[in-house]
Amino acid sequence: MRRRLERAWASYIHDQVQPEAPRDIVTSWQRSRRAVSPLRAAAPVDDPDETLREWQSSLLYAAAKPLLAEMKRAAEDQDLIVGVADASGKLLWTHSSRHMQRRAEGLHFVPGGHWDERSVGTNALALALRTAKPSRVFSAEHFLQAVHDWVCYSAPIRDPRTGLPIGVLDFSTTWQKANGLGLVTATALARYIEARLEGYGYAAVFGPPTPLAPAPLQLTLCGEAAAYASNRRLELTPRRLEILAILALCPQGLTLDALHAHLYGDQPVSLSTLKAEVSGLRKQLGGGVASRPYRLTTPCAVDALEVERRLQAGDVAGALAHYGGPLFCTSESPFLSEWRDYLASAVQAAVASSDDAELMWRYTLKGAQAPGDFEVLLRLTQLLPARDPRLALVKARLERLLGESGGV
Template identity: 45%
Template sequence: MSQRSDLRRRRATLEDEWSRAVSLVKSTGSAPSSYQALRHEVAESWVRSLPSVDPARDSAPVTDGGAIQHRWTDSLLRRPVSALSDELRSIADDAGFVTAVTDESGTIMWTCAGQDMRRRAERVNFAPGGRWDEQAMGTNALSLALRTGRPSTVFSAEHVVNALHGWVCYCAPIHGPDGHVLGVLDLSTTWDRSHPLAMSTVRGLVSAIEAGLRSESPRPSRTDLPRLRLSCMGEEKAVREGVTLPLRPRQLEILTLLALEPDGFSPERLREALYGDRPVTASTFKAEISHLRRALGGGVATRRYALTAPVSCDAVDVLRALESGDADTALRLYRGPLLPRSEAPGIEEWRTRLEVAVREAVLASTRPEHALRYGERAPYDAEVHEHALRLLDRADARRAIPAGRLTTALRD
């Protein structure tokens, strides 16, 4: 009871300091030069943050989710964090925390939490793709840990953004074998659960991640990767060393989902992605996973389903090409919709995301070749054909192609 009272008093004091600082910024456009109740590093961060970060903003800005997934796939942190995932999830579930890992820029790449804390976190975009650097979200534990290179705690109204005053966050930077900071590990919860042992937990977890980084063997080169090639754009097959694997449609759906979401699925989420609301027994679902695992010779983790062996996938390659602005490669690989015969909800969702991403890249391109090529696979998309006509010179003989397609599209 005494600890809760101390926390309440501390929070009230900080709220008074925060109100004074925000009022001064609104009236004069500058932050106070000194503070009474703030730690030195927090006060310095307020001075930097308040002139440019709106304290009334309700959430963090977000980076494209697809891009974050692939950055996480390539991150040096993914394997050592995955090795600790059971422990991290246990801490999140048992102690009521949100656990997060960022990259070196402060963008969240991975999180886990119980249902209630996940909802709270998602309201402020404390989720993959959320940007938590000081320029984006002002004073917070993630931005301080990255800026100082030291473990950091930020409690309640020490946060510049008012929407975060209900939180306490504990962070420590993660260093690679060469000493460079690769990101931070964060444990966050509500302010009333603040506990002095939380920081020692963070430090211990970071030490384990750094040990995992040191013990990892060098990554294979691209020429060593992967023996299995999954083709799911307009076709449905998996080929290993020149031999097509005899996978059933459901197993191809599972393999495609795992390739597109390398962080993996809980059993409940994967089952929902495959079957939706259909009544399917647990044994049927597990049998499909087992069949796929046998066909691959392993390669699928248990408990949380994720690929443990490298798989190249044309849908993943399309996304990476779009992220790098390479529309030529994206359109070359985009041979049609994702697993066109599949009715699995998770596949349908990814199919739409890919179609929209490719189409938007075509409409943003100033090269008529892109609209012409995409138009082959979208004969009824009048907007694409009109875009091609706008880009083609009136003397260009190729105008006949989109003109004919447009006539057909408008007629139907």
């Protein structure tokens, strides 16, 4: 299996041949290729002392503390490295066997190391955060060649209220020691930490969402994408609407090269063409777009950011009310496609965790097609009363999904 994966990886990286690999790995490779070199030797890393203070003051530490001694012993006895990362993919704590320690330090799989997809490409930790589901990445399924000797098992640590990941637990070792129990163990321990989080009152960390201040520019991206100024719809070309969406979702600003990558990916489009599009957008907005870095200077309210904000605050119903459907579904922009997948998965996970039949029913009306829709529909068939007329519709859609997937 390892040799086959190595060949698939090499063909994809060097010859751009569509690889024969699991779908989630292939799509992650595609995203990773736009963000990081496959020859990167190690993850970027933050100051370890500052990371230690961050870890020791976190609720993740308080909830995981009773398990730390047990996880240390497991790492030493089974020649593993174990780590806990936050929601951004930054490692807050690790412990490793003597054999794995040198390898971990060489790759910066250490406290402060950034193991999100944009930093190091495809890996189990990043996939678990992205999908809110346990993930295993074996050998050359990793995007970085430097990690091809590893197998990693990661399980998200989810907010008990929303189902959104607030961290991740990872077990890693060399590929020769791959074990079917690795993912089961990581998942079981992550669930224990989640139960402890609920006991520590994680729900109190985020207060109720505060209303957004009125903004002169309004941008709807969930469902039909459109921009409004002073309650008047702006007649923007699809490309300029994409640029506006990217800038609105990146308030910190972007260099010209980064904006180009976010918008076009690997397409052979010149920077001068992009500059002309930005200039046209600036004229239509009457200003409001700065350069160096490229950013919006006009306040902009974005429904996608409101959905994310309400999910973080535990307001699943409010998030669903603002979620009109998949984000900018006509766009092929790599950045917007990534946001589309992220937001769809986040809403689906939150709705599935609610166990609220009415929320689940409203979700089905959005026409969403997140990977976990089967889970929502199946649970809804269990929650709806037998005589509820909606039950037949839910079952019909469930059967259609089963037919499309070839059964389970």
